[in-house]
Amino acid sequence: RKEVEQDPGPFNVPEGATVAFNCTYSNSASQSFFWYRQDCRKEPKLLMSVYSSGNEDGRFTAQLNRASQYISLLIRDSKLSDSATYLCVVRDGYSTLTFGKGTMLLVSP
């Protein structure tokens, strides 16, 4: 069974803090990796793809360790608007996305 595991949180941080989320996946044949964010009762929205070499998009940095089957997301200088659930997502099959249950982030003033 293909699984993606995440710490459900919530992570409570003050504005300006740096916060890191981790994720592990079970299928060593997984091909593509993503972080999505989901606001309460809304659809998942792509935050960033995750590449083997690591990649950065503004305040967000994603890392992938294929040997350990481990993905991370680092958010620097947290904003109130970053409050959401962060979903670790893995593409296993031809098109299938497997989602983690998500890690909730609450950023407070």
Place this chain on the structure above:
Amino acid sequence: EPEVTQTPSHQVTQMGQEVILRCVPISNHLYFYWYRQILGQKVEFLVSFYNNEISEKSEIFDDQFSVERPDGSNFTLKIRSTKLEDSAMYFCASSEAVGKETQYFGPGTRLLVL
């Protein structure tokens, strides 16, 4: 910015009734998907669709489910005889291609089966 749209936003139905959930994918996209999210649980893949046929489906997508692209714009999910456990948010998604291409999600239809 182009987006995936879904109707209705909410649907309440009686157990045993048929429901059809509708989606309009992004216009130049060729691959279409349905996912569901039971309240408090993770998003789960149901089915992918390309070139008028199912590409992949999960074990959730049993005989009571079907998908169709009845015209050039709509993509539908039909649940033939709804059960209480079908209550969930159903998301449609589309992508330009398979592989590394991003899947863009619609706002979802919240289905409540009574």
